[in-house]
Amino acid sequence: MADASEPTALLEEECRVFTRYLVGHDPDAGALAAYVRAHERDARLSHPDARARDEKLLLLARRGPRRARAADACARIFAPTSRLRRKLVCLLAVLEVRGSTALELDTADGGSSAVFLARCVLLCAAAGGRALAALLLLSFERLGERG
Amino acid sequence: MRLHVVGAGASAAHFALTALERGFEVVVLDVGRTRPPAVSPTASFGELKSELDDPVEYFLGEHFEGVVLPSDETEYYGFPPNKAHVFAAEERFRLASEGFEPLASFAKGGLAEAWTGGVYPFTEAELVDWPIGWDELRPHYEDVARRIGISGRADDLAEHLPDHGGLMEPLRLDDHSSSLFSTYEKKRERFHALGCRMGRARSATLSADHAGRPACSELGRCLWTCPTNSLYTPWLTFEELEGREGFTYLPGRYVDHFETDGGRVVRLVASRDDGEQETHDVERLVLAAGTLSSARVFLESVRRERGEAPRLSGLMDNRQVLQPFVNLRRLCRPWEADAFQYHQLVMTLAADDPRASVHGLVTTLKTALIHPIVQSLPLDLKSALFVFKNAHAALGLLNVNLHDTRRAENTLELGPSGELRVRYVPPADEPTRIGAALRRYRRALRMLGCFVPPGMTHMRPMGASVHYAGTVPMTDEARPLTTTRDGRSRDFENLWFADGSTFPFLPAKNLTFTLMANASRIAATVS
Structure with a gap:
């Protein structure tokens, strides 16, 4: 077990959601085991965030790949060193060194530079939109908790 | 005696x-x-990821010390666990x-x-x-x-890198370095007018078998300790x-x-x-x-x-400033995995006092752990991955070195x-020197067809160059x-x-x- 607040089952489910977010499918057994092991051996991954909002981003991200992406977009701007970002970056590191996922992560799509640059502009706009959506979701939840 | x-x-x-x-x-x-023994000495960087029983432990370390987690002071690369003995x-x-x-x-x-x-x-x-x-x-x-x-040659850099003899032929240039160098050659006069010269790196890496060591076989594992001792x-x-x-x-x-x-x-x-x-x-x-x-x-x-x-x-120590760049002509292309990993080109800036010339090492990105770079992009990781993988073959880093005095x-x-x-x-004039050098280097990079992303210049702390x-x-x-x-x-x-x-x-x-x-x-x- 990695941490009293993070049982193995929770970490495995978190790994599945985050891997689906990053590469579009479930992790293999090796990646799953490595993700859990990382939490056992690197205390920085389990160390809670000081700000409640940053912890809520993690809770939001665990709910599914699309919410993980929105929470990540928000964290990148407002909480770049939060626990969510630490976990996602650690998982990315695991996936990039495993033969089964390395190429998926780092093979160019081909096509023209102009189309790529246009997509980059759209991605930036979409990432901003996702970050905003995540903030709104957290705000609604807070209102719901109060009300 | x-x-x-x-x-x-x-x-x-x-x-x-x-x-x-x-x-x-x-x-x-x-x-x-002492260093750990080399693993799978004939496998390439990519092959290691599939062939090793536990690639996570090899690349990231037993305690995941090779993972570069987000922090306020992010470097562009992590330190390989198999070099932990060095520091x-x-x-x-x-x-x-x-x-x-x-x-x-x-x-x-x-x-x-x-x-x-x-x-x-x-x-x-x-x-x-x-x-x-x-x-x-x-x-x-x-x-x-x-x-x-030592591989290298006497070229445009001869004024900065005198010929002492004993050089082997230079290493094969990777595709990206080759593209940069050919652009330089076409615009040589303009670069010289800027006081900027480019040439082949001098590298303690064998381009031919020498003294019982084999020539570089381009496994792309330089950073993880050359397994063939060509470096x-x-x-x-x-x-x-x-x-x-x-x-x-x-x-x-x-x-x-x-x-x-x-x-x-x-x-x-x-x-x-x-x-x-x-x-x-x-x-x-x-x-x-x-x-x-x-x-x-x-x-x-x-x-x-x-x-x-x-x-x-x-x-004394050399102040180093890292300047990332994107070669726009190489966007969306496949990157080259099997190549010498370290810098293959050098770009120097002349100064009125020849002792104050500036030395820039041009490293094109090939094999490396990508998570330190991907996380530094101002996007969610999924979007950042899309940008990175289509820009990988276009990315490079200029490592600018400045002189120091007692x-x-x-x-x-x-x-x-x-x-x-x-x-x-x-030194009191360091900000001025760095600013002037970076302005000239950015101009030179633009002449090479490269885009210099704003806000990504990284001044390494004193002591980092060792x-x-x-x-x-x-x-x-x-x-x-x-x-x-x-x-x-x-x-x-x-x-x-x-x-x-x-x-x-x-x-x-x-x-x-x-x-x-x-x-x-x-x-x-x-x-």
Whole structure:
């Protein structure tokens, strides 16, 4: 077990959601085991965030790949060193060194530079939109908790 | 005739080899942390990810120490776990610093176990403050070049990188470097008008089989320690020396201090890894443990002798600034996995004072762990991955090096509990120099068809380049805390300094090649 607040089952489910977010499918057994092991051996991954909002981003991200992406977009701007970002970056590191996922992560799509640059502009706009959506979701939840 | 040498880095290796060839009996004392054995030596970087039983442990480390997690001070690459021995802390060597982030190595092979193989001779102008000139150093550059194998050629950079002889053909250029170089060649006159020149890197990496080592097979594993030893490190010289008569390597020894009879060193005191202390009677002592470690041994010894240790001044290091760039012509292309990983091109900027020229190493991104870069993009990771994988083949990094001079305010001294205190203050004109160099480099990069992303320039802290020098300088002026032109201490008759401590000036270049050549030169004169 990695941490009293993070049982193995929770970490495995978190790994599945985050891997689906990053590469579009479930992790293999090796990646799953490595993700859990990382939490056992690197205390920085389990160390809670000081700000409640940053912890809520993690809770939001665990709910599914699309919410993980929105929470990540928000964290990148407002909480770049939060626990969510630490976990996602650690998982990315695991996936990039495993033969089964390395190429998926780092093979160019081909096509023209102009189309790529246009997509980059759209991605930036979409990432901003996702970050905003995540903030709104957290705000609604807070209102719901109060009300 | 016996010589005791402290340390086992680049300087010690070539001092020891030359001294042995001259007939000296050489005893090297060293902490001597060793590198792990190479795994799957014929597998490429990509193949390792599929072939290893546990690629996560190999690439990220048993404790995931190779993962670069988000922090306020992100570097663009993580340090490979299999090089942990190079910078592993030594509890007996305590440091305190101000304005400097010092690194020391207790590995067999020293800091050069983690170098990128750049070998750059100093020019006549850069040796002006030295008591010796190019003609005295050149034969030793050539000897070292023949020993270690250096690929490169005399080209547009000849003014900055003099030809010392003994060069092999350059390595094959990777596709991205080749594209940059051909653009430079087409616009050469415009670059020269800017005072900018580009040429092939000089690398201690074999382009042809040499002295029992194979030519670089482009496995893309340079950063994870070359598994075929095509990339030279001083560890190889020690492996060779250990089989020779007259040479003794004593690992597991941390040299604490030496004892003297007032004017001569008579004994060396070292502690072993098991905690026991041992002494060695000394005829001649050579400190070649690197500027910081040699200074600590010297200062500790003087303190025991005289009750008070002096302060050594003049510490130098190269400020490094990292400038990422994107070659727009290479977007959306596949990146090249099987290639030499480190820099293959050099871009220099001329200055009115030739000693103040700037040296930039151009590294195109090939094999590397990508998560440190992907996380630095201002997007969610999924979007950042899309951007990165389509830009991978277009990415590069210019590592800008600036020169340093000996200044009184940059010092080494012993603290009350024996720790080495390092104090460094950058020169007042440094921001101006950096700003001017970056403006010219950005213009040059644009002329190469590259985009320079705003806000991603990274100024590395002082100490990060690990090009330390200058605290016991060579000079013809006889005064304490200096050496003669042949590295002989003016404080103790049978003591020599054979490392960067003796450099009177540090140009904007990797100093390792000059460390080796100068150590060999000093060994050639020891009597």
